[in-house]
Amino acid sequence: MAKRSFRRIIAKRLVNVVLTCIGIMILNFMLIHFMPGDPINNVIPHTSKFDPSLKWELREKFHLNDTLEKQLGWYLWNTFTGDWGTSYMQNQRKVIDIISQDLQWTFLLVGISTVFTVLIGMGVGAYSAYRRGGAFDVAATSTSLFFYGMPTFWFALILQTLFTHPFLGMQWWPQFPPGGYYDTVRYGATLHWSWPVFVSIAEHLVLPSITLSIGYLAGVSIIMKSALVDTMTDDYILTARAKGLTDYQVLRRHALPNGMPPMVALIAMDMAFVLGGAYQVEYVFNYQGIGYRTIQAIGNLDFPILQFIVVVGGVAVVVANFAADMILLYIDPRIKIA
Amino acid sequence: MRAETDSTFTPRRTEAIPSAPRGNSQKRLHGGFPTFRGTSFLAIACLVAVLGCLMVQPSHSQVNAQTLDFIQDEAPVANAGPDLNVTAGKVVILNGSASTGFEGAANLNYTWNLTYQSRVITLYGMEPTFVFLTQGGADVNLTVRDSVGRTSWDTANVAISEPLKTFMDKYLSTILLVGIGGAILAFVLLRVLGRVLAGVPVVSEAGREKIRLGSKKYKGIVKQVLRSPMGFVGTTILVFFILMAIFGPMLILYDVHEQHVELKGQLPSKKYWLGTDNYGIDIFSELIYGARTSITVGIVSALIASLLGAAVGLYSGYVGGWKDEVVMRLNDVVLSIPWLVLMIIVAAFVGKIDLTGIILIIGLTGWSYTARMVRAQVLSIKERQYIERARAIGSSEMSIIRRHIFPNTFPLVFANTILTVAVSILSESTLSFLGMRPRGQVTWGTMLSFASEASAFETGHHWWIIAPGLFIVIVVLGFTLLGYALDEILNPKLRHR
Numbered sequence: 001m002a003k004r005s006f007r008r009i010i011a012k013r014l015v016n017v018v019l020t021c022i023g024i025m026i027l028n029f030m031l032i033h034f035m036p037g038d039p040i041n042n043v044i045p046h047t048s049k050f051d052p053s054l055k056w057e058l059r060e061k062f063h064l065n066d067t068l069e070k071q072l073g074w075y076l077w078n079t080f081t082g083d084w085g086t087s088y089m090q091n092q093r094k095v096i097d098i099i100s101q102d103l104q105w106t107f108l109l110v111g112i113s114t115v116f117t118v119l120i121g122m123g124v125g126a127y128s129a130y131r132r133g134g135a136f137d138v139a140a141t142s143t144s145l146f147f148y149g150m151p152t153f154w155f156a157l158i159l160q161t162l163f164t165h166p167f168l169g170m171q172w173w174p175q176f177p178p179g180g181y182y183d184t185v186r187y188g189a190t191l192h193w194s195w196p197v198f199v200s201i202a203e204h205l206v207l208p209s210i211t212l213s214i215g216y217l218a219g220v221s222i223i224m225k226s227a228l229v230d231t232m233t234d235d236y237i238l239t240a241r242a243k244g245l246t247d248y249q250v251l252r253r254h255a256l257p258n259g260m261p262p263m264v265a266l267i268a269m270d271m272a273f274v275l276g277g278a279y280q281v282e283y284v285f286n287y288q289g290i291g292y293r294t295i296q297a298i299g300n301l302d303f304p305i306l307q308f309i310v311v312v313g314g315v316a317v318v319v320a321n322f323a324a325d326m327i328l329l330y331i332d333p334r335i336k337i338a
Numbered sequence: 339m340r341a342e343t344d345s346t347f348t349p350r351r352t353e354a355i356p357s358a359p360r361g362n363s364q365k366r367l368h369g370g371f372p373t374f375r376g377t378s379f380l381a382i383a384c385l386v387a388v389l390g391c392l393m394v395q396p397s398h399s400q401v402n403a404q405t406l407d408f409i410q411d412e413a414p415v416a417n418a419g420p421d422l423n424v425t426a427g428k429v430v431i432l433n434g435s436a437s438t439g440f441e442g443a444a445n446l447n448y449t450w451n452l453t454y455q456s457r458v459i460t461l462y463g464m465e466p467t468f469v470f471l472t473q474g475g476a477d478v479n480l481t482v483r484d485s486v487g488r489t490s491w492d493t494a495n496v497a498i499s500e501p502l503k504t505f506m507d508k509y510l511s512t513i514l515l516v517g518i519g520g521a522i523l524a525f526v527l528l529r530v531l532g533r534v535l536a537g538v539p540v541v542s543e544a545g546r547e548k549i550r551l552g553s554k555k556y557k558g559i560v561k562q563v564l565r566s567p568m569g570f571v572g573t574t575i576l577v578f579f580i581l582m583a584i585f586g587p588m589l590i591l592y593d594v595h596e597q598h599v600e601l602k603g604q605l606p607s608k609k610y611w612l613g614t615d616n617y618g619i620d621i622f623s624e625l626i627y628g629a630r631t632s633i634t635v636g637i638v639s640a641l642i643a644s645l646l647g648a649a650v651g652l653y654s655g656y657v658g659g660w661k662d663e664v665v666m667r668l669n670d671v672v673l674s675i676p677w678l679v680l681m682i683i684v685a686a687f688v689g690k691i692d693l694t695g696i697i698l699i700i701g702l703t704g705w706s707y708t709a710r711m712v713r714a715q716v717l718s719i720k721e722r723q724y725i726e727r728a729r730a731i732g733s734s735e736m737s738i739i740r741r742h743i744f745p746n747t748f749p750l751v752f753a754n755t756i757l758t759v760a761v762s763i764l765s766e767s768t769l770s771f772l773g774m775r776p777r778g779q780v781t782w783g784t785m786l787s788f789a790s791e792a793s794a795f796e797t798g799h800h801w802w803i804i805a806p807g808l809f810i811v812i813v814v815l816g817f818t819l820l821g822y823a824l825d826e827i828l829n830p831k832l833r834h835r
Contacts (some may be wrong), residue, residue: 015804016667016670020667020670021672023667023668023670023671024671024674024675027671027672027675028675041468048454055692122828145815145818145819146811146813146815148815148818149764149796149810149811149812149813149814149818150807150810150811150814151764151767151768151771151786151807151810151811152768153767153768153771153772153786153790154767154786154803154807154810155807157790157795157803158803158804158807159796190527251413279678279772280768282773285774291678294676294679295678295679295772298678298679298682299773308680309676310675310676310679313674313675313679314671314673314674314675314676317674318670318674332729
């Protein structure tokens with residue numbers, strides 16, 4: 001019985017995932033196509049040598065002359081057959097190439113910052129819960145609330161200014177490059193892996209990942225703390241203490257595992273959101289990942305890229321939610337019905 | 339034609355559009371050798387052509403020379419017309435018919451490049467039409483090409499003035515407010531009058547008791563909020579900033595909408611405490627004034643988001659069944675789309691990006707979380723016994739929602755609204771920074787955006803960036819603290835199971 005209901009839950013969730021994904025695609029198509037502006041005006045070069053009649057050929061090529069239903073048909077067909085089309089800009093490169101290249105860089109940035117965020121956030125949250133009301137707790141909570149209310153782009157700008165030239169003329173002040181993937185002037189525009197390039201990439205990642213981490217650190221540590229505080233007041237913790245376990249053992253063996261479920265959900269959501277949403281950091285640090293590409297595509301009305309980004313971002317959120325649910329079902333047997 | 343609406347916005351680091359040299363006197367011919375420009379090139383070309391003609395067809399040399407004369411003399415001359423003064427929102431006809439060419443003006447190939455709102459818009463034809471929506475300026479660059487392929491260009495400036503306000507534009511909000519106020523007043527008066535005529539006391543004993551209990555509960559909540567450290571700090575911050583928002587703009591010394599270009603970029607001094615910005619507006623005054631707009635945007639859009647969210651959540655949770663499923667799937671979709679793209683799309687529908695536009699954009703995109711939360715709450719309330727009892731004594735669906743379910747979700751919605759205000763203020767600043775600025779308005783977000791565009795740190799205007807950001811942080815902190823405190827007090831079950 002139990003097993004069957006478990007399967008049913010999974011099946012229902014899966015159906016929801018598929019429905020939501022299709023919904024994202026259709027809504028995405030409808031919304032973007034009702035946006036004002038003629039994308040073709042952006043594709044054509046602004047010189048008098050350009051023959052205006054080519055404009056119509058381009059419209060034909062991108063199916064912009066068809067009826068809406070036909071365009072939707074084309075869109076869904078192309079989506080499922082993996083033909084994501086070519087960008088209106090970018091020398092008409094394949095969308096899939098552009099996006100997969102951007103995704104690599106965004107994954108690097110988001111991956112590193114998420115690892116730091118989770119490790120530090122969980123540590124801070126756990127320690128705050130463990131010494132609740134103490135000096136560390138108060139300091140950590142107020143600091144994280146302060147960072148929580150900070151506009152990310154503002155913090156990024158300030159970090160960028162502080163750490164790109166010697167502060168008040170102090171020569172020992174750490175300096176980092178202001179933006180980009182790595183030092184392309186010195187190592188060339190095409191990436192060849194070598195030790196100096198690796199160091200350069202690491203240097204360029206420091207400021208953006210710190211900015212990104214600190215924004216999310218607050219959420220992680222606050223949730224961690226409240227989850228732990230909830231479990232710490234449960235009876236079995238008292239029992240564990242009565243058995244004579246040390247505080248650390250109680251925290252590590254009894255409280256932490258039960259404080260995990262909210263964390264899993266939060267981390268999954270953060271990962272997915274950041275994938276589609278590190279706009280501000282990427283923009284300020286000129287780090288050309290997905291977020292930067294989004295902003296650029298909006299500016300250029302580059303519909304193929306925008307559509308792809310919306311679908312990738314949306315599906316990432318849905319899948320991450322689903323994965324989190326599944327992990328929760330696995331690690332927390334108390335969740336039976338969702 | 340529609341490409342220039344204000345919803346499109348430009349990334350900051352795209353290539354700058356090279357500014358074309360101005361003035362009608364500078365005309366040059368394209369297509370010559372780089373070293374042989376102008377007359378020398380023409381003379382040589384002419385010589386070669388004449389020699390060639392003489393060699394190939396000596397008998398027709400007369401005719402060919404005449405054709406060559408045409409080509410020599412009547413190279414196309416672009417004329418983009420006089421500088422224009424137009425009104426925003428009105429159709430403008432760009433007139434290139436004064437251009438000349440050897441085949442006549444009608445046979446030239448016209449390309450118009452409008453540099454407007456830091457975008458380039460290309461139009462074709464001799465007399466294209468265009469609608470400028472935003473007040474400000476635009477550069478028009480006309481390039482004409484004849485059938486031989488020679489080109490010439492000319493520029494004109496367009497000054498776009500504010501759209502003329504009709505009576506309705508000016509007084510619509512006043513009329514609406516007066517109307518709503520009048521309706522409410524009439525409703526209350528009618529009720530009181532009816533009671534007086536029927537001989538029933540205007541305020542019944544039960545009513546009085548209800549009010550007494552209500553105010554007691556309200557006072558209790560206020561006391562509790564002020565007693566909790568989070569609530570106290572939050573309230574203090576908010577009282578300070580709300581007072582600033584109300585009275586600040588009356589106290590500042592400089593008009594934040596009046597530009598003084600001659601005073602631009604002043605460093606902090608006794609006269610201008612934080613210096614002046616790129617338009618010569620006092621930064622300190624802007625900072626104070628920004629409190630009003632920023633907080634208004636935050637509060638009003640949070641109210642819209644909460645109302646929408648509560649309505650959707652109440653409906654979906656109470657109705658249940660397939661309708662609930664549909665609404666919730668739609669909600670999932672909205673939640674999953676990257677928020678910036680969602681906002682841009684909504685912006686495209688809202689159209690005009692002024693203060694109302696920004697409020698609508700943030701309000702219309704922020705309801706999903708509230709809806710989900712309210713729905714969960716409604717689902718749990720719906721199954722409770724008193725709802726069943728209410729149904730048993732014959733209450734209608736509407737009255738159950740209104741009298742039993744909504745009041746029980748209200749505390750949740752209220753606390754959440756306060757938290758949403760914080761998020762909305764942040765959203766506004768981010769949107770401004772990324773280029774979607776409410777037009778003609780000073781908010782902390784637009785200040786930051788202009789400051790970073792003017793690279794304020796490099797020019798020594800540190801406070802131009804630091805101060806608005808700090809104010810945003812503090813106000814957001816205030817709303818967040820108050821929201822958490824209220825949440826803990828109003829919804830104790832959620833916090834401590």
